[in-house]
Amino acid sequence: MWLVFAFGSALFAGITSVLAKCGIKQTNSTIATAIQTIIVLLFSWLMVFIVGSQGQISTLDVKTLIFLVLSGLTTGASWLCYFKALQIGQTHKVVSVDKSSTVLTILMAFIFLHESMSIYSGVAVVLIAIGTFLMIDKDDMQKTESKGTGWFFYAFGSAVFASFSSILGKIGVFQIESNLGTAIRTSVVLLMSWLMVLITKKQKELSHIPKKEFMFICLSGLATGCSWLCYYKALQDGLASVVVPIDKLSILVTVSFSYFVFHERLSRKSMIGLIAIAIGTAIMALSTLFG
Numbered sequence: 001m002w003l004v005f006a007f008g009s010a011l012f013a014g015i016t017s018v019l020a021k022c023g024i025k026q027t028n029s030t031i032a033t034a035i036q037t038i039i040v041l042l043f044s045w046l047m048v049f050i051v052g053s054q055g056q057i058s059t060l061d062v063k064t065l066i067f068l069v070l071s072g073l074t075t076g077a078s079w080l081c082y083f084k085a086l087q088i089g090q091t092h093k094v095v096s097v098d099k100s101s102t103v104l105t106i107l108m109a110f111i112f113l114h115e116s117m118s119i120y121s122g123v124a125v126v127l128i129a130i131g132t133f134l135m136i137d138k139d140d141m142q143k144t145e146s147k148g149t150g151w152f153f154y155a156f157g158s159a160v161f162a163s164f165s166s167i168l169g170k171i172g173v174f175q176i177e178s179n180l181g182t183a184i185r186t187s188v189v190l191l192m193s194w195l196m197v198l199i200t201k202k203q204k205e206l207s208h209i210p211k212k213e214f215m216f217i218c219l220s221g222l223a224t225g226c227s228w229l230c231y232y233k234a235l236q237d238g239l240a241s242v243v244v245p246i247d248k249l250s251i252l253v254t255v256s257f258s259y260f261v262f263h264e265r266l267s268r269k270s271m272i273g274l275i276a277i278a279i280g281t282a283i284m285a286l287s288t289l290f291g
Helices: 002-023 029-051 054-059 062-088 091-098 101-112 119-135 138-142 151-172 178-199 203-208 211-237 240-247 250-261 268-290
Strands: none
Touching: 002 029, 002 062, 002 091, 002 211, 002 240, 002 250, 029 062, 029 178, 029 203, 029 211, 054 178, 062 091, 062 151, 062 178, 091 119, 091 151, 091 250, 091 268, 101 119, 101 151, 101 240, 119 240, 119 268, 151 178, 151 211, 151 240, 178 211, 211 240, 240 268, 250 268
C-alpha cells in the first residue's frame, strides 16, 4: 500500500506546481508560500482528528520532536526557494532542478538510514542523475532574470533543503502516526513562512492579491496537503530511497500540465532526460518489489 501512497503523492505534487505558478504571476512568492501553508496546516490537522492520532501528542519524546521541527524548518526553506524559482523561471525547468534532490536523498538514506543499495538501485541513481542533468538547459542556468537572481539558484536551494527534509522527516515519523507528524511539521513551516513575510515587510501586499490568484494559491495548498499526507504515509511504511524517487515522478504530471496550460515545450535533450528519470524511478521501485 505504501507504493500507492507514493504515487498519490507524485500526482498531487505535480498538480501543486502548476496551480502555484498560476497563483504567483502578480503575488509575491513569500506571501503565496505563507497563505498556502495555512491551507495545508488546516488540512493536515483535520486529518489528525479524523484518524484520531491527537492522543499521541502527549507521548512525543524530545528526539522525535526535534527531528520534526528540523524537518519543518528545512521544508519551509525549500518552499520559499521553490516558490521564488517558480515565479521567475519556467515551470518544467524549475521542477527538473528541484527533483535533483532525488539523488542526494537516496545517497543520504544509504549513509544515514542504512538502507541497502543494490546494483539495480545504483543504475537507477545514475539514470536519474543523467536525466536531471539533461533536463537542465545550460543557457537557462546562466540566464539572469529581471529580478537580479537566476531561478536556478533558488531551485537548487529548494532541492538541497528538500533532501534534508526527507531524511529528517523519515526519522521524525518513525514512532508516531504519519498524519500527526505532517501536522507538526506544517506548524513549523507556517511560523517560518509568516516570519519571513514580516521580515521582508510584505504583509501590506496581502490586501492587493488578485482574487483569481488567491484562489489558485488556496487550491495549491489543498493539493500540497494531499501530497504531503500521501508522502509521509508512504515514507513511514516504506523505504525512503524508493518513496522519494516515486514522489519525484510528479515531474511527468507537471510537464504535461505546463505544456497545455503555459505552452512550455521540451527540447529533444530535455525529453530524453525526462525519459531517463522515469526509467530510473521505475527500476528503483521494481527492484524493491521483486528484489
